Amino acid sequence: MDYMEDKMKAVNYNPRLRLHLFIVLVVSALISIFFGGYFTRFFIAEIAILSIFAMSLDFLAARGGLVSLGHAMFLGIGAYSTTIFILNLGISPFIATILSLLIGCFIGLLISYFIVVLNGIFFIMVTLALGEMFHAWVFTSELLGGSDGISGIIRPDISFMGIDMNDPFIFAIYSLLWMSLIYFILSRITDSPLGRNLDALRQNHMRLSAIGGYAKVYKIIAFTISSGVASIAGSLYVQLNGFISPELTHWTVSGEGLIMIIVGGIGSISGAILGASVVYILQHELSNFISWWMLIVGLLFILVVLFMQDGLWGLIEKLRLRLLKGKNKI
Amino acid sequence: MTLFLLSAGLTIIFGLMKIVNLAHGSLYMIGAYIGLSIWTISTSFWLALILAPLFTALIGYLLYQVLFRHIQIADPMRQVLLTFGLIYIGLDSVRLFWGTMSHSISAPNILSNSIIVLGESYPSYRLFVIFIGILIAALLYIFLEKTKIGAKVRASVDDPEMAKLLRIDTDKILIYMFALGCGLAGLAGITVAPILGVEPGMDMEVLVLTLIVVVVGGPGSLKGALIGSLLIGFVDSYGKVYIPEIAQIIIYAVMAVTLLLKPNGLYGR
């Protein structure tokens, strides 16, 4: 059985549109933060953090061609390590985020060394199993608060700079800053020789090795970067919510992340942000009105998978092309 | 043994169609619920046992016609997500139709006592479940290995293009095999209902376990599903009891080791 031929489809590589979409999204977020209330600001911060997670999945799926159903594990690693750093070791939360990034990268490196040789569906399954393993462990670990999780985690204290992180306005901006930083880093990597090679790897790994590409090494790097980014998301999430519970590491979280990127358009980075926003807002709004929102969300997912191959990104690109054409005619 | 029924169905779908069906657990749950309804209306367990799998197979048939037909050639990611959407739908439709209460089905009277096996009393219904598992395994074996249709099926698995050249109607075979796989999930659902009950959320509980069995056994291999389910089932039940410290992790560890040693599963091609 040859799963080698399963190739992931990604959206067209288009750095300009990616940047434009990103600017629009950030501007929208900023408007919401300025004019929205307490809840809106929290909501935006949450979306920003989820976007970081979605971007990490997107990077992995589109660049390395690796679909991970266990990525929530890194969310959890980031979250729990931050918690331990803050509560048990008294490290300042900002440094804790950086440290959890390093831990995430390190564990990602270790794991990827063993699993990147697997292809297609086996990779999905193994990541799923690893993620569940981590979930099960966290769920029963007394040190990590077990099923109840840990609460009472503080945010970065930078009051000496006259800024109060506990103000949701500030924290929303802080999350957006992280999101933008990660967006720029990931875009940069995507455009770099390595990023292009990762894209090539997804498209045709035989050919890539024939011209001298170290397929396995690239995959390991992609996985490591991606897990580090996911850890940052986890670390920020803990600081936003002030608590951590094992639910965060369940495999369905990874599944929802994948849905976000497929809705936004795989491989476009800013599409991941768009997808995260749309899916999250949709879920939130729907569950306020009807109790069987899952049915509707499920149906929408299926429709997107079936009829919108490139997600919202594809839609935007089509729209843009049409507008450009219209312009040229005049 | 339930695990085998489930995995056999999934492995057929998995190996034959290369579809990653995360909704397999949902079909199992729906099978159990349909069985519950039939049992409540007719009060006959045997009728439920026969009809529930048929209905589930029918649902599978419809799903294939409406959805899976279109994503058969898609990349695994899309399949994963489509079936992920199906999980959502399955969960909510069960809730809308049957409510949120936990239900239970009584085993028929003949099977409600205990039997003494090797000096230990053992519920006879459990023996019945094992019997069904063996029966299905034998039937599937005969069907796939000894009959003409089975040969065609195997041909479609091994080399779809060649099979098409030999004028085997692979599309038709795929539909029926998909329905069969779903029917087996339904059968598993109704068979275990008297032991494990019928409740929302039962889909997720078996899904991961089933996927692991299929991956360990090797996708597309019936023998793999059988050995895999025995191995995982055994490790799962006894591991929990005798080494509780790592009970949660042990089956994943088994899977990881298997895949490191044999990347295509025990009996993978």
Added chain:
Amino acid sequence: MILELKKLSKSFGSIKVLKNINLKIDNNECVGIIGPNGAGKSTLFNVIAGHLKHDIGDVIYKNININNKSNEQRARFGIVQSFQKNSMFPEMTVLESIMLAISHRLNITFQLFTNLNSNIRILNEAFEIIKNIGLDKYSNSRSDALSYGLQRQLEIGIAIACSPTLLLLDEPTAGMSPLETKNIIRLIKNLSKNYTIVIVEHDMEVIYNLAHRIYVLDRGKIIFNGESEEIKNSKLVQDKYLGIENV
């Protein structure tokens, strides 16, 4: 001498595909390998490129034994192949594919934060190569949107962008129209001024046109080797191969 194969054998299971192959390729030579279907030509290519591991014998490249070097490492030494089936990077444009290949030669694939697309040096070089392979009109088309013949040209383009010392071309004109074939022959002729090339080819016209020397492979054995004129006149080869082919 750039490449030497010594007593090379390879079998798949019980089938011996290559038997005791001895082969030498000199610098700046263009060598053709011909033989009937199933003679082991592609396997020989894959063994040289490192996709497959041979069982017995040695592969010596620039006087170094590279038996244990992987595909990637050989590519980095300069042994670059183009494939029999078109296999490029379907979603990349011609320009992107070429730039990607150049990035490998320059050994910058581990740079994370430089922008490949705006590297002027690579860009210029890529345009140069695109011009060489005659794809200048298509530099911004996606690879999978090109016609079959153009894809073959791109395939060669990717290979030469790695600036190989030894270029392995696997049936570069297979499935092409006569016009496209002419283009490719011209292209390879140009290349053969600068590179050492090994071609596997069915079309005898192409081989006679390009190759200085020809090896004839039959059932995993080299049954003949010599100048193209010699081959034309060789009774053995005529019977074995050309006779059947030219009916």
Added chain:
Amino acid sequence: MISFLFRYFKLLITLPFLFCVANANDKNIIKIGTLLPYSGVYTVLGEEITNAMKLAFEEQEDIFDKKIEVIRGDTEVKPNIALQKARKLISSDKVDILVGPVSSSVALAIRDVVVQTKTPLIIPNAGANVLTREKCSKFITRISFSNHQINAPMGTWMANQGIKTAFLLAPDYAAGKEMMSAFRDNFEAGGGSILGEEYTPFRKTKDFGPYLARIKNSGAEALYVFYAGGEAINFIKQAHSFGLGDIMKITGAGWTTSPLFLPAQKDAALGFIGSLNYVPSIDSVENNNFKKAYIDKYDRVPSEFAVQGYDTGKVIIEAVKSLSGDISNKEKLASAINNISVTGPRGPLTIDKKSNNVIQNIYIFEVVSGDNIPELKILDTIQAVKDPGSGCNL
């Protein structure tokens, strides 16, 4: 750049204004926000609590010309979602009182935001001990139970019955462990000893066969067990088919044979002895009225979850009454809630000032056969049980 922004104009305007919907604040409406699961596996508990609470509100038409409005927030049993919903209810809907949640992990997740925003929270189910101990607050009142409160009396009671040895079995998560240790402490203090214990993977154990074999061989006089939901049904049925009841007494936390699960467990549950803060067979005016009303409206026997919801409603009404309808000061409202004592279907309830946890009767019951579905017969009533938590004088 401007033309490009214009292109995405639609996107730009829809995103931010989705949230900017301002809520008119009507002073004559008391807004109750629920944080309960309305989807996912615990939906049934969320529904029971909400239904019964609404029943309590319906009985009391309006209080000082105020109407009560219930705004549902679906937690999906996910702490992060619940937290988000809590923020929405507090800041967008401006609810006066929050009711919820069902599970302890969710309660711990929303605890900080509730305390920070000074919104009174009434917990109608979640049992984690810390909620009314280390993590207690004057804004958090638990009307249901703490895990300790239900299980500890059973330890003493069983030791008093002359049972010397017991085996513990519970799911491997925080609540399961809290319950077992509460039982163990009192059981051992009463002279009993624990012969063995097993914690099964939470919500992943379907087949109890191997455990049952081990329990059978342990030689203990009694099994003390806690399960809920499908696990409870499966465990009871499997224990019955393995004939465990013939060898030892099966006892446990009362949820294991909750009226919610009895229709599925049927006769397999007979003989089970458990402790709980409510059983439907309590014979009092309040309970009989409540039972009748509940069955009339929802066509099923109320469970302890329903009663907790109903009492929550009662407490809210009494608190509002005691403030003469002026609930604008949340601190006053919170302390009013903590000063309430009512007599509900489960008996007299007061709030323990030391922990803000309810003081209530605990009923020891046995499952006996009933008309169609087994019934819970009260064996003993332990009056006014407190959670030992103290020091919450915030």
